[in-house]
Amino acid sequence: MTETLYIRLGSQVDDKIHWLIEANETKEIIASGELLGAGQLKQLTEKALQREVVAFVPGCDVALKSLNVPANSERAIKLAVPYMLEDELAQDVDQMFFAYSHIKKDAQGNNCFVAAVDHHQMELWQSWLAHAELNCKRMIVDFLALPEVEDGWTAIALDEQILLRQSLWQGFVVDRDAWAVIKQQWQLTSAKSKSDKDTDDIDAIPVIHCYSSLSFDQDTDSDEDKAEETLNINALPEELPLALLAQHSRNQTFNLLQGQYKAVVKRSGALVNWFWAAGIAILAILLNFGINGVQLIQLTAEQEAVEKEIISLYKKTFPDTKRVRVSTIKSQLKQKMAEIGSGDQNVGFLVMLEKIQPAFAKVPQLKPQSIKFDSKRHEIRMQAVAKDYQHFEQFKNALEKAQLTVSQGAQNNQGDEVTGSFSISSKKKGNRS
DSSP states (O other): EEEEEEOOSSTTTTTTTEEEEETTTTOOOOEEEEESGGGGGGGGGTTTTTEEEEEEEEEGOOOOEOOOOSOOSSSHHHHHHHHHHTSSSSSSSSEEEEOOOOOOOTOOOOOOEEEEEHHHHHHHHHHHHHHHHHHHHHHGGGGGGGGGSSSEEEEETTTTTTEEETTTTTTEEEEEEHHHHHHHHHHHHHHHHHOOTHHHHHSSOEEEEESSSOOOOOOOOHHHHHHHHHSEEEEEOOOOOHHHHHHTTOOOOOHHHHHHHHOOOOOOHHHHHOOOOOOOHHHHHHHHHHHHHHHHHHHHHHHHHHHHHHHHHHHHHOOOOOOHHHHHHHHHHHHHHHHOOSSSSGGGGHHHHHHHHHHHHTTOOEEEEEEETTTTTEEEEEEEEEESSHHHHHHHHHHHTTTTEEEEEEEETTEEEEEEEEEEEEOOOOOOO
């Protein structure tokens, strides 16, 4: 369950500060309290952990203006606004910060809704929050967090101030000392309006929907009763001021923290550690992939070299083969082996090679040049070379002693060497009587 810490800051460092923690889903108030000034904001540092922080600032420090700016682009509007407000603001516009609402247009045709705040005041609020390590992402004008109604104003008392919201982009904050004067003026205006039957200004002072009593200690009961008679006040069930602001602030999209004062996302220490761990893990994975990639490239190159060597040896062994593929060599070798190893095991190619091997051992001077096996006739045909004819005769005698049938071909003298051929087959065993 997510929770939010709401803080209502003061104008000065010694002004009382109200705070409240609320569960976002259930709207349950977890805790609330008051601080004697900005110097005690440190008491909320721990409470802000794992919670969103929303700050309300006094509307008496913010001037809300609705303008009809003859410009189409947002950039052109923002350039024109300071000059249009130069005569309306008490301070130099160069000392003011301007924050803009996303409201498009109102009934009067205004297309620009701006909040003007002294730079010094903005810096003061942010310095208090920063000193207390409170990462505030939203800063809202307090009376804009009051509910908006179509048939009048809304109001609530907060300490020695009255917060009033008049419309979508209009409201004000009245201090205790000024409230009695303003209320008296409203009473006179309302009484005059009601007594003057010819005037259409009967509703000059609209209905004020109050979520708390608007009287202070010096107000007597008779004064309050008189106010209720002359002013159109609709008393609603009393609400905890900050709870009311928190409830309706969710619908308020305007945020004072814009431009140079835009909130910087501050990650928690645990989150930063997690990002470090994740970064190291990703780096390790990338290195592993890189190493494996290099190894794969090396293995691929080695595989290609081995395949080329296999194909070269296969072509040398079987020169009649025209098209050779590594994928088919295995099956072709099996076929060749089947050919040379088929038939009677006693006359198979491998068996015969085994039988003629001793003859080569006895006559090492004779060297084979080529050996071919006729699987149909079960016969080995061999071309050989030796130093003289005597070696051929010795080799023949050795084969015959190994019970092999030998047919010796023509022999030719080529310089210092003699070449000749042999046809070798196994003797067939006769039937015993």
